[in-house]
Amino acid sequence: MTPVGPVDATLVPRYAGPATFARLPRLDEVTTTDIAVVGVPFDTGVSYRPGARFGPAHVRASSKLLRPYNPELGLSPFQRLQVADAGDVPCNPFDIGAAITEIERAGDDLTGSGVRLLTLGGDHTIALPLLRSVTRRHGPVAVVHFDAHLDTWDTYFGAAVTHGTPFRRASEEGLIDREASLHIGTRGPLYSDHDLDDDRRLGFATITAPQLEIDGVAAAVERMLTRLGDRPVYVSVDIDVLDPAHAPGTGTPEAGGLTSRELLHLLRALRAVNLVGADIVEVAPAYDHAEITGIAAAHVGYELISAMAAA
Secondary structure (H helix, E strand, C coil), rough: CCCCCCCCCCCCCCCCCCCCCHHHHHHHHCCCCCEEEECCCCCCCCCCCCHHHHHHHHHHHHCCCCCEECCCCCEEEEEEEEEEEEEEECCCCCCHHHHHHHHHHHHHHHHCCCCCEEEEEEHHHHHHHHHHHHHHHHHHHHEECCCCCCCCCCCCCCCCCCCCCHHHHHHHCECCCCCCEEEEEECCCCCHHHHHHHHCCCEEEEEEHHCCCCCCHHHHHHHHHHHHHEEEEEEEEEEHHECCCCCCCCCCCCCCCHHHHHHHHHHHHHHHHHEEEEEEEECCCCCCEEEEEEEHHHHHHHHHHHHHHHH
């Protein structure tokens, strides 16, 4: 069947039409789906500025200007694959454990027929249940983690599952491929040098933001693809991987980050891998003047869908 694409912008103005991601059909409006875009409006795991619970709606609103043809990859992703918006996962805002269970269950339900998920967060806590779900189908996955922070710390105030701990828990649970996972864009102060030792022990290589600036994007792409090999890949994009000039609307901003152009270039290179799922997290619209962060996140989502379609 021919996929149902976005609403035609030559017939319906950009500022009108459905409030779905890229004005795509809802999940209940199509008979089959290859990629489902789902929101997880949860931010109870944050340690600094709250507000990412409003991220899914903001990214959807910021995606209205996306167009169907991707000239950099030379394809129309919404013609190759059926992409639909699955709405939001209702999450308990008072109980992190209950919310984790609800997100994991929703991931299982949505992917039961082989559907791949692009998840809009929400804070980075949601990566843990999403990884639990995706590994039930694919086994341990190579994680490409775009972030200013390692997110492999142990606990915050005694809490083992927060937005700063998901990849430590994922590694401990055997969800990630320790020979193929990496962080990209990390920078800024740490608690101690033990943070880096722990991170390496947990299975992550790292391309820092300063390294990327010195060596260039092409070198980072080569390192990334070499590290990933032919494993199934899960991509997690914390929007604070971007410099605050390019993404002010986030909970824990760090100076010295990537530009939007650099991040999109790196994501396009993922057309060469087996991309089985992805998330975009930590968009906090209360701090996002002129939709700068929302528009960047919407383009990140578009490139991730395009990479899945290219593969």
